[in-house]
Amino acid sequence: MTALLEIRGLVVGYGDAPPVLGPIDLDMRAGELVGLVGESGGGKSTLSRAVLNDLPAGANILEGNIALNGVPLYPVQPQAWRAIRWKQIAYVPQAALNILNPVRRIGAQFGDMVADHYGVALAGEWMQKVIDVLTAVRLEPAVLRCYPHQLSGGMRQRVCIAMAMLFQPQLVVADEPTSALDVVSQRLVLQTLLELRDKFGTAILLVGHDLAVMAQVADRIGILFAGQLVEYGPARAIFKEPAHPYARRLLQAVPSIRVRSDLPEATFPSEADRQHWSDRSIPMRLVGPNHQARCETQ
Amino acid sequence: MLRRTIIRILIFCLTVWVAITVNFIIVRATPVDPIAGILGRMASKGQSVQGGAEIVAFYRDTFALDEPWPVQYFMYLRQLLSGNLGYSLAYFPATVGDVLLHAIPWSLGLLLTAVSIAFVVGNLLGALGSWRRAPLVLRGLIYLSMTISAVPFYLLALILLYLFAFMWPILPTGGSFTVGSTRDFSLATAIDFIRHAILPVGSIALGLVGFWALSMRGVMTTVLDEDYLMYGRVKGLRERTLFLHYGVRNAILPQVTALAIDMGQLISGQVLVEAIFNYPGVGTVLFNALRTSDYFVIQGVVLFIIVSVSLAMLVVDLVYPLIDPRITAGEAGR
Known part of the structure; x- marks a missing residue:
């Protein structure tokens, strides 16, 4: 069985400075939940951002490659990446106030994704899919009419999970999705993430500090x-x-x-x-x- | 929201009242009888003042100038509230109100057109210049527009006048219509009107573009670091969506606030531009009033400028919640 994600000899660095990451060899199977732990600055985020092709400005992949279903992702082909993004590799960010566009309704932000990837407006079948993923994360369709500031931190985080699952990607990178949330919200966020994995068979690369959580889910x-x-x-x-x-x-x-x-x-x-x-x-x-x-x- | 609106309107009223009162005090603080003084000066310059004595009598009467200050103040307020700003000395018996009413539409049209063009072009230029995938030419354009913005409006007006009315005489040198032309609702009239407006509008707009471009670039730079842009990029959204709905849409908010603050500076800049092109707006009226010491017209124009700047700020403040949903946060369902 070939791995879903194969990281081979990956080295990331800033310019001529000594590399900050790697070489890393790591593979993930389809539907698997892999937890990445370690101290701050240990390279967890750099690794996950390399998978998302969203390395911080100035950082580059110096050696090695990442392959998804056996197809190398680097060097970056902009057109190919637009097809991979969100349809194959989605992302659940760290809970932050400004992760969602503060002046755009949640519905419009779902609409942007559908419009930019499938060239259609958010209506009919797509609207049903959006409502389905919202229901799956225990949110009312009414949140579509809300602005991000009208939701709680935990609700915003579940909106992000719903967004990540909308196109049923093969891999979701979740970068400390539960930090900055209270324990009850954390639980709900994790639970919905796991349920969606079971439902869609999505593999999850979970980056985090919380070893207790990792022990439970990874x-x-x-x-x-x-x-x-x-x-x-x-x-x-x-x-x-x-x-x-x-x-x-x-x-x-x-x-x-x-x-x-x-x-x-x-x-x-x-x-x-x-x-x-x-x-x-x-x-x-x-x-x-x-x-x-x-x-x-x- | 309602509470906020009411408070904002009360602040507007207070501002205007203070301005009116200062206007009253300044005149009274002058040690000489302003009307007699002006009439005397005009007479000594050999200008004939029709009905000079009547003007003096009229003012003494209407504004209770022989009465104590509180009575005068009360009379002054009453006259203002009934829309009576007094008579123009230069165009007597035309009232200041008449003179202003003829000039305001021209000025407003000029200002709104110039500001709209500059705001749209400048912000677009600044936003595009900060976008990493924008062509380098745009960055060059920002620096060019910044350089032009450093030149005062009136100098720009003179340069444009020289270039497009004298060197290549393709546009008229001034006025709002060709002298002697009939003004009807025809295409020819419209073209004539637009041709006369191009240079005044152009010199104001050109002077403003760089200012907006520069500040927009600054705001955009901070917006580009925001999480929602990174998130949107990872989502694979199109550059166009990210730029317009995630970048510009957020960066435009502080720019709208700046628009209100700059209104005052703008109007004073417009005065000279109108005067240079002899455009029949408030600026030209003020310029002529200053030359002829048309005291009450000057007062009227100053009052008009204060009221319109306050009004512009009021409007921006009231419109702002409509473009920034977070302002109405206290209200459910909005």
């Missing part, structure tokens, strides 16, 4: 550290037996909701540790079934 987890993928494997295996020292440290840092204990002393890893953890000369090796980590043989 099939596989990739741990990024200093621009390197240091461990990649089944969520269960990683949470049970993390192989990479950074992964172990990361999992230890998660507070428990059940047991109240003194917070473990927050010590920043020493420079030597950091150097060692991100050492590129250490190859990824299998540490369990389907589970690889970048660490020396024990």
Whole structure:
């Protein structure tokens, strides 16, 4: 079975400066939920934005490639990309006030997508599809007449999920879709995301900090550290037996909701540790079934 | 919304009242009898003033000039409210109201046309110039228009006059219609009218385009960093949709506010342009009134300018919620 998304030797950098990401090798199967975790600045967002062909200004892919269904996405072909965008790879952004155009009604923003991709107005069959995806994320069709500021943060986020699912893409990149939301909204957002995956068989690349959430929803987890993928494997295996020292440290840092204990002393890893953890000369090796980590043989 | 509208209208009334009162005080603060002074000066220059004595008597009477200030103030307000701005000294017995009423439509037409053209062209130019896929030529045009904007209106008017009325005499030098032509609702009249308006409108519009282009480019630059543009791009929306509905639509909001603020500066700039082209608007009236010390006409024009600037700001303030839905946030369902 060929992978849906194949990232091979991907290196991203800004100009002549040392690369900020990679080389990364990672693959996703159809319908799979892959979680990407790691510290801020570790390369999670850069990786997800490379998949979306939306790297920050100045950043470039220096080496490697990303393939969707075996077709390489780079170098970018503008026409081909317009067909890939949203129809094949959609995006659920981080909840932010201005993620939706503040002076345009939600309905018009759905209309823009339909008009620009299919050249038709939002009516009839398409209107039904929009209402269907809204219902799926538990929103009334009345939100179509609203402006973004009239909705709560959680509702806006569900509008974004509905938008991402409208064209039934094969892959959705969700970049911290639940951060900045309260716990109840988080739950609803995640739940709807998962339901839609089950309904449409969409693969989800979930970027986030929240390890508890990842443990619950992810099939596989990739741990990024200093621009390197240091461990990649089944969520269960990683949470049970993390192989990479950074992964172990990361999992230890998660507070428990059940047991109240003194917070473990927050010590920043020493420079030597950091150097060692991100050492590129250490190859990824299998540490369990389907589970690889970048660490020396024990 | 209603509350906001009422408060805004009250502020407008207050502004106009303050302006009227200052207008009253300035005149009274002058140590000389302005009317007698003006009539005397006019007489000494050999100008004949028809019915000079009657004018003096009329003013003493109407404005209660022999009474104490509070009474005078009350009379002054009463006269203003009944639309009586006094008589023109230069065109007696024409009233200031008559003179203004003839001039206002010309000025308004000139101003609205010039401002509309400059606003649309300038904002489009500035927005396109900040768009990363726009041709480089546009950027050059912005710098050119900025340079032109640095030139005062009246100088632009003189340059245009020299170029298109003297060097290549393709347009008339001034006025609003060819002297002696009949004014009817015919195509020829319309063309004649437009030909006379091109240079005055052109010099104001040309002077404004760069200003709008520059500020629009600034606003657009910040809008381009907004999340909704990135999101729209990842959605695969067309450049045209992103530019118009996501970029310009958001960037235009502060520009509309700026439009109201600049109105005052604009009107004062227009005065000289009208005078240069002898266009029969308020500017020319003011220019002539200043030359002939037509005191009451000057007062009337100043009052008119204050009221119209306040009115423009009122209109922009009331229209703004219609283009920015967030302003009406307090109201459900709007």
